[in-house]
Amino acid sequence: MLRIRRFEEKCVELYSAARIRGFVHLYIGEEAVAVGTMQALGADDAVVATYREHGHALARGVPARSIMAEMFGKVEGCSRGRGGSMHIFDAATRFYGGNAIVGGGLPLAVGLALADKIRGVPRVTACFFGEGAVAEGEFHESMNLAALWKLPVLFCCENNLYAMGTALERSESETDLALKASSYQVAAWSVDGMDVLACQSAAERATTAIRGGGGPVFVEFRTYRFRAHSMYDPELYRSKEEVEHWKQRDPIATFVASLQADGLVTQDALDRVEQEVTAEIEDAIAFAEAGSLEPVEDLARFLYTEQN
Amino acid sequence: MAPAETENVVMTYRDAVRAAIRDALRRDDRVFLMGEDVGCYGGCFAVSRGLLEEFGPERIRDTPLSEAAFVGAGIGAAIGGMRPIVEIMTVNFSLLALDQIMNNAATISHMSGGQFHVPLVIRMTTGAGRQLAAQHSHSLEGWYAHIPGIKVLTPATLEDARGMLWTALEDPDPVLIFEHGSLYNVEGELPAGAGPVDIERAYVRRGGSDISLITYGGTLRTTLAAAEQLAAEGIDCEVLDLRVLRPLDTAAIVASVARTHRAVIVDEGWRSGSISAEICARIVEGAFYELDAPVARVCSREIPMPYAAHLEQAALPRIETIKQAVQRSLGGHHG
Numbered sequence: 001m002l003r004i005r006r007f008e009e010k011c012v013e014l015y016s017a018a019r020i021r022g023f024v025h026l027y028i029g030e031e032a033v034a035v036g037t038m039q040a041l042g043a044d045d046a047v048v049a050t051y052r053e054h055g056h057a058l059a060r061g062v063p064a065r066s067i068m069a070e071m072f073g074k075v076e077g078c079s080r081g082r083g084g085s086m087h088i089f090d091a092a093t094r095f096y097g098g099n100a101i102v103g104g105g106l107p108l109a110v111g112l113a114l115a116d117k118i119r120g121v122p123r124v125t126a127c128f129f130g131e132g133a134v135a136e137g138e139f140h141e142s143m144n145l146a147a148l149w150k151l152p153v154l155f156c157c158e159n160n161l162y163a164m165g166t167a168l169e170r171s172e173s174e175t176d177l178a179l180k181a182s183s184y185q186v187a188a189w190s191v192d193g194m195d196v197l198a199c200q201s202a203a204e205r206a207t208t209a210i211r212g213g214g215g216p217v218f219v220e221f222r223t224y225r226f227r228a229h230s231m232y233d234p235e236l237y238r239s240k241e242e243v244e245h246w247k248q249r250d251p252i253a254t255f256v257a258s259l260q261a262d263g264l265v266t267q268d269a270l271d272r273v274e275q276e277v278t279a280e281i282e283d284a285i286a287f288a289e290a291g292s293l294e295p296v297e298d299l300a301r302f303l304y305t306e307q308n
Numbered sequence: 309m310a311p312a313e314t315e316n317v318v319m320t321y322r323d324a325v326r327a328a329i330r331d332a333l334r335r336d337d338r339v340f341l342m343g344e345d346v347g348c349y350g351g352c353f354a355v356s357r358g359l360l361e362e363f364g365p366e367r368i369r370d371t372p373l374s375e376a377a378f379v380g381a382g383i384g385a386a387i388g389g390m391r392p393i394v395e396i397m398t399v400n401f402s403l404l405a406l407d408q409i410m411n412n413a414a415t416i417s418h419m420s421g422g423q424f425h426v427p428l429v430i431r432m433t434t435g436a437g438r439q440l441a442a443q444h445s446h447s448l449e450g451w452y453a454h455i456p457g458i459k460v461l462t463p464a465t466l467e468d469a470r471g472m473l474w475t476a477l478e479d480p481d482p483v484l485i486f487e488h489g490s491l492y493n494v495e496g497e498l499p500a501g502a503g504p505v506d507i508e509r510a511y512v513r514r515g516g517s518d519i520s521l522i523t524y525g526g527t528l529r530t531t532l533a534a535a536e537q538l539a540a541e542g543i544d545c546e547v548l549d550l551r552v553l554r555p556l557d558t559a560a561i562v563a564s565v566a567r568t569h570r571a572v573i574v575d576e577g578w579r580s581g582s583i584s585a586e587i588c589a590r591i592v593e594g595a596f597y598e599l600d601a602p603v604a605r606v607c608s609r610e611i612p613m614p615y616a617a618h619l620e621q622a623a624l625p626r627i628e629t630i631k632q633a634v635q636r637s638l639g640g641h642h643g
Contacts, residue, residue, distance in 0.1 A: 046388075077421075078421070078423075079419060079420050079421040079423070080421030080422070081421075082418055082419050082420075082421050083419050083420065083421070087419050087420070089416075089419070089420035089421070089423050089424060090423070091420075091423040091424065096384075096387065096424065097416070097419075097420070098419075099411075099412070101407055101411045101412075104380075104407055104408070104411055104412060106377075106380070107376055107377045107378075107379070107380020107381050107383070107384065107408055107412075108380050108381075108383055108384040108387070108408075108412055109384060110377060110380065110381045110384060111380060111381035111382060111383055111384015111385040111386070111387070111388065111392075112384040112385070112387065112388045113384070114381050114384065114385045114388070114390075115384065115385040115386075115387075115388025115389050115390045116388065118340070118366065118385070118390060119389065119390075137376060138376045138377065138380070138407070141372070141374035141376055141377030142377050142380070144372055144374065144377070145371070145372060145374060145377045145378065145381060148372065301422065302417050302418045302420075302421060302422035303417065303418045303456055303457055304417065304457070304480075304481045305417060305422070305425045305480035305481050306422065307480065
């Protein structure tokens, strides 16, 4: 969680310094969801994420170097500089984007799970999306299809209460999202998305059910985005008091406090983690800075598959 | 006893498509067919009739009416190692899946820096002529040809209906196949052993020296009929079947115009911002100094397709309108 937090804080600095451009959507405040959920996934499982996916990529094991280089637009980036912040792809960790169309990743996840089901491969596809996606037709179509065909999809709904600037109660006639999902005969429940252990245990329960052949599961992670929607957001739609209230439940601070209260971690160990994280991020930035730009002659490469 | 491989058998365009699907299912166990009513119903246009009984529900998958979900699932399954054939009932319905086609299928290879590939085939019906009115009759394949990252095929003959599918399935990238609805009942002969064909080149379906008629899909037959009638008037038309709208076989277009020095493009799509406009531009770019007359176009009228038979026919390219365009290009007299 600290890696993601510090990585993204650095992104803000780099963005302000115009080293990173385009849209950058920060995950700060929501780290427990990705970190907790990824604990329940194995190396063979797949992940489909959204444009707010630095955290998922880092937690999944996509190297910080290749993510940072991607944001710098360098050829050493995971998507060779073609994707940027919103389109992190990594075959080695089965990380299928980085989808910047709200709801657009859900049918893709259903298809990955369908391929596994047809071939009898016991893998899970975890699909992350925000509560805003629940208003999209692709959400409903995907839930129905996954349930109908009992496909191994873990639908991870990250409810941070705002679809960009539109509050949940202003966009959904039924704000109980697990109830909504359960209408598709999908096992569905909600969990405190600010508590990393609760997230992990929810994901473990879900993946156990999915691996048992029970079909898809929907988990609503109740979380909150501490920062603006993107770098261009003046945050007119929510109060400072509300943000401050949620910051009291900071997933990193509360987890550290509970570890300390139980005597499970020393200040030395915490300092060491902080140093390791700083070193990793500095290394990632140095790697990105030293990276090269893809030759413009290669602009159209990979539009179609290169065959030998 | 089955006919010898070289022996001709009589079949319809529908039979040829079905034979192609059956062949693909037999050749590769990663292939499956998925779409609305492809199974129990036998296909909206009876293309897949009998396949459910032969291959079972795992490989002939009826889907809910969820174009975005099942097209997207086809994309995911293709990335996941399968070779799906997704059927969409008509091109108008494909607009419900346009997000998946445009934003996922067409982008993922490039956007991922070449890490992921989408070996998916999407088949759909296109075109008018059956009084199905304004939400089942349009020719939007030219729109799709606008999108880099996909390939667009328009089989106009039995041979292509039979042969393009397997080549498309072997392609590592997404391929869209547009089957003109008026062709399904067309009967013809095909060798029993007919197999895969290329999906790269335009073919000259009728050689000629006076003018090039450039067309594809549902209007190939109309154009060939017009060429026959014009031959009786002493006008020798070359008919070029594009077959593939993306990537366009520009060399074949330019070569034909260089031979005849005149061109009429026949396209059932609308004229403005269309594939016919693109072909016209390529002729101007590649064969401008070869031209003896302005390039002409015969397209559908720019209206939503009407129901009434006489109105629908009036909106479409016809033998008469093609002949008139040719005669105008030749200045009313030949030679």
